[in-house]
Amino acid sequence: MGQVERQEYEYIRHGTQSLIANWRVATGTVLTPSIAATRTEADFAAHIAQTIASDPQAGWIVILDQLNTHKSATLVRLVDRLCDLQLE
Template structure:
């Protein structure tokens, strides 16, 4: 049996999380022309740009499914934290392992505090709440 399936049987979810940035939100100027006898479907090549969006997605490794996707204009530390909380809320009694890259929001103070709370860690996390600027 594969390790991800063993984890799932034990109630632990293995999740790969990543961001797809700069997804263009475009709108075609004219509607698509349907297929007609002797003519193929035709799509307008000109479009109106509506900026870009970012997709935050979780792939549940054992199930092979995307779960709790989020779309934001420019995700922040708070957005990523809410995304992870939303994912955990799908099975609050289960265990969670998240695989993430080294993006700064993936190792933020708020995320460290969430993980510590979920693991019952109450020791000093080495986070300075109000750092004093050194001279």
């Protein structure tokens, strides 16, 4: 306690990856995982589009937290287009 955090001399950081995955509650499996170098609103919208495309007639229910990419304009436009809401 009271010591400054130090980095080990052998530690090499090779970059990070973003994992976006869906949890299918009924079966306890992961569905359509996406791994990328970024986590932008376009990445998340593409992930949701990929998920819906895996079974377009499923009647998807998606539960999200309040992360900014989960309520972006890009995602709203995607849902508008897929559900034919005619918001624009």
